[in-house]
Amino acid sequence: xxxxxxQIFVILAHWVVSFLPAxxxxxxxxxxxxxGIIVTFPALFAITxxxxxxxxxxxxxxYGPNRVGPYGIFQPVAxxxxxxxxxDIVPLSADAVVHFLAPVFLVVVVFMGYAVIPIGRxxxxxxxxxxxxxxxxxxxxxxxxxFMAGWSSRNxxxxxxAMRAVAQMISYEIPLLMSAVAIVMMTGSLSLxxxxxxxxxxxxxxxHWNIFTPWGLAAFILFAIAATAETNRSPxxxxxxxxxxxxxxxxxxxxxxxxxFFLGEYVGMLGISGIGTTLFLGGYSAPLQILxxxxxxxxxxxxxxxxxCVFIWVRGTLPRLRQDQLMNFAWKFVLPLSLLNLIVAAxxxxxxxxxxxxxxxxxxxxxxxxxxxxxxxxxxHFGPRSYRYAE
Amino acid sequence: xxxxxxxxxxxxxxxxxxGSFVSADRLTTVQYPEERIAPIEATRDFPFLVYDxxxxxxxxxxxxxxxxxxxxxxxxxxxxxxxxxxxxxxxxPQIYPARFDIDISVCMSCQICVEVCPFxxxxxxxxxxxxxxxxxxxxxxDRKELAKSNEHYHKIHPTEAAEVDARLAEEKxxxxxxxxxxxxxxxxxxxxxxxxxxxxxxxxxxxxxxxG
Numbered sequence: 001x002x003x004x005x006x007q008i009f010v011i012l013a014h015w016v017v018s019f020l021p022a023x024x025x026x027x028x029x030x031x032x033x034x035x036g037i038i039v040t041f042p043a044l045f046a047i048t049x050x051x052x053x054x055x056x057x058x059x060x061x062x063y064g065p066n067r068v069g070p071y072g073i074f075q076p077v078a079x080x081x082x083x084x085x086x087x088d089i090v091p092l093s094a095d096a097v098v099h100f101l102a103p104v105f106l107v108v109v110v111f112m113g114y115a116v117i118p119i120g121r122x123x124x125x126x127x128x129x130x131x132x133x134x135x136x137x138x139x140x141x142x143x144x145x146x147f148m149a150g151w152s153s154r155n156x157x158x159x160x161x162a163m164r165a166v167a168q169m170i171s172y173e174i175p176l177l178m179s180a181v182a183i184v185m186m187t188g189s190l191s192l193x194x195x196x197x198x199x200x201x202x203x204x205x206x207x208h209w210n211i212f213t214p215w216g217l218a219a220f221i222l223f224a225i226a227a228t229a230e231t232n233r234s235p236x237x238x239x240x241x242x243x244x245x246x247x248x249x250x251x252x253x254x255x256x257x258x259x260x261f262f263l264g265e266y267v268g269m270l271g272i273s274g275i276g277t278t279l280f281l282g283g284y285s286a287p288l289q290i291l292x293x294x295x296x297x298x299x300x301x302x303x304x305x306x307x308x309c310v311f312i313w314v315r316g317t318l319p320r321l322r323q324d325q326l327m328n329f330a331w332k333f334v335l336p337l338s339l340l341n342l343i344v345a346a347x348x349x350x351x352x353x354x355x356x357x358x359x360x361x362x363x364x365x366x367x368x369x370x371x372x373x374x375x376x377x378x379x380x381h382f383g384p385r386s387y388r389y390a391e
Numbered sequence: 392x393x394x395x396x397x398x399x400x401x402x403x404x405x406x407x408x409x410g411s412f413v414s415a416d417r418l419t420t421v422q423y424p425e426e427r428i429a430p431i432e433a434t435r436d437f438p439f440l441v442y443d444x445x446x447x448x449x450x451x452x453x454x455x456x457x458x459x460x461x462x463x464x465x466x467x468x469x470x471x472x473x474x475x476x477x478x479x480x481x482x483x484p485q486i487y488p489a490r491f492d493i494d495i496s497v498c499m500s501c502q503i504c505v506e507v508c509p510f511x512x513x514x515x516x517x518x519x520x521x522x523x524x525x526x527x528x529x530x531x532x533d534r535k536e537l538a539k540s541n542e543h544y545h546k547i548h549p550t551e552a553a554e555v556d557a558r559l560a561e562e563k564x565x566x567x568x569x570x571x572x573x574x575x576x577x578x579x580x581x582x583x584x585x586x587x588x589x590x591x592x593x594x595x596x597x598x599x600x601x602x603g
Contacts, residue, residue, distance in 0.1 A: 058408045059404045059407050059408045061407055061411050061418055063418060313408075316404045316408075317403070369393070373392055374393075
C-alpha cells in the first residue's frame with residue numbers, strides 16, 4: 001500500500017499506457033510526464049505567488065490579498081484572468097518577432113529543465129547520465145531570452161535591464177556551477193538520480209544528505225546565493241529593479257506575455273530549488289528513516305516549497321544591492337570561496353573517515369570565510385565627498 | 392562577522408511575520424468597506440450648499456452673489472442668477488441661484504469658495520464615496536444635489552458649525568436692532584433717509600450684482 005502510494009503516478013501512467021499499442025507506449029509515457037510537469041509546476045507557481053504576497057504582507061504587518069475568496073486564496077485565479085483579458089501591446093518600433101519569441105522561449109527553456117529532475121522515486125522524465133550538465137546548459141539559455149526581450153523592445157530601460165541581467169547571470173553562473181561541481185566530485189556522477197540515491201542512505205536513522213558535511217553546507221550556501229542571483233530574485237533583482245528601471249527587461253510587455261515572463265521567472269525558481277534540493281537536500285528522500293513511509297514525491301515538493309519560502313523570506317528582508325556590490329560579491333567572494341570549496345571537498349575525500357576531516361575541512365572554510373569577510377568585503381572609505389563646480 | 396547583519400534582519404522579519412498572527416494590534420490596516428474609522432473633524436472634500444429649515448429650495452442661504460464662481464481656481468462652479476426675488480432666511484427678499492452647478496470632477500477641494508462666501512452659504516462636505524457610472528453627468532452636481540441641511544453641517548463639522556451659527560445669530564440680532572432703530576427713526580421725523588443703512592447686510596450682493 002505504502003509502496004503503491006509512493007509509485008502512484010508511475011502505476012497510473014503504466015495503467016493508462018497499457019491500453020495502447022506497444023509501439024505507441026513510450027511516446028505516450030513521455031507525453032504523460034510532460035503534461036504532468038506542465039500542470040504541476042504552474043499550479044505550484046500560483047501557490048507560491050499567493051504565499052509570497054501573503055507572506056511579504058505579514059512581514060510588513062499587512063494582511064496581503066484577502067478579497068478574492070476565503071483568505072484571498074483565489075487571488076492567483078483572478079490575476080490569471082486579468083492578465084489573459086488584458087490588451088497585448090507591442091511597441092511600434094519593437095522587433096515584433098523577437099519580442100513575441102522572448103517570453104515563449106523563456107517558458108519553454110525553463111520547463112525543459114524539469115526533464116531531468118528526479119521528482120520522486122522512478123519519477124524522472126528523462127533519466128540521462130549528464131542530467132546535471134543538461135540542467136545547467138538549459139538554465140543558462142534563459143539569459144538569451146532575457147536579452148532577446150530587452151533588445152527587441154527598443155526601450156532604454158529594457159535594454160539596461162537586459163544588460164544588467166546578462167552581466168549578473170553570467171557572473172553568478174560560475175559560482176553556481178562550481179558549488180555543484182563539489183557534489184559531482186564526491187558522487188562521481190553527473191546523473192541526478194545517482195546523486196539522490198547516494199544521499200538516500202541512513203546511519204542511525206539520519207540521512208546522508210550532502211548539506212550535512214562542511215563542504216556540502218558551504219556549497220549549499222554558495223549555491224543558494226548564486227541561485228538567487230541567477231533567478232533575478234531580491235536582493236539581486238537589479239535587472240528588474242522597479243525603482244530604477246521601471247520593470248527592467250519586460251518593461252514593454254503587457255497582457256499574457258508579461259504573465260509568461262512572470263511564470264517563467266517563478267517556474268525557474270522552482271526548478272533551481274528542485275536542483276538544489278536534489279544536490280544538497282537529498283532530493284526525494286525522507287529527512288529521517290522512520291519517515292520513509294511518506295511518498296517520495298511529497299518530500300520533494302515539500303522541500304522545494306520550503307526553499308521557496310526561504311526565497312520569500314530573504315526577499316522580505318534584504319534591500320537591493322548596487323551594481324558594483326553585486327559584481328564584487330560575485331567575483332571577489334562567492335567565486336573564490338566556491339573554488340576553495342572544491343579543494344576542501346577533495347581534502348575531505350582523501351583524509352578518509354574519522355573526526356579529523358570534520359575539523360580540518362570546517363576549520364579551513366570557517367577561517368577563510370571570516371578572513372574574506374574582514375578583508376575582502378571591507379567597506380572602503382573615500383573621505384568626505386568633495387564637489388567641483390563649473391566656473 | 393560577514394553575514395551577521397543578514398541573520399539579524401532575517402530574525403527581524405521572522406518576528407514581524409509571527410507577531411502579525413499573534414497580536415492583532417500589529418496589523419494597522421483598516422479593512423475599509425467593512426470597517427471604517429470616523430473621519431477627523433477637519434476632513435473636507437467637496438463643497439455643498441447649506442440651507443436652513445426643512446425646505447431646501449426656500450432655505451438656501453446662497454444669494455447668487457457669484458463671488459465663489461469668480462474665485463474658484465479651477466472654475467468648476469456655474470451660477471445662474473434668478474430674475475425674481477424670494478424671501479431668504481431672514482425674510483428679506485433676495486436674489487437666489489436659479490442654477491448652481493459644481494463639477495466635482497474638476498473641483499480641487501481648495502475651500503476658497505467657502506472662505507470667500509459672505510453668507511456662510513457654501514461649506515465643505517466629507518462625503519467621499521462618490522463613484523458613479525456616468526463620468527460626465529454623474530459628477531456634475533446641481534443645486535438640489537448640493538443642498539444639504541444645516542443639521543448635516545452640524546453633524547460633520549460640529550465646532551465650525553457652532554461658530555458659524557453664533558456668527559449668524561449675532562448678525563441677525565444686529566440687523567434686527569438696526570432695523571428697529573431705523574424703524575424708530577423712520578417713525579419720527581424723516582421716513583426715507585436711513586433706508587440704505589438698514590439695507591446694509593444686502594450691500595455685498597448688491598455690489599457684486601453691479602459688477603456681474
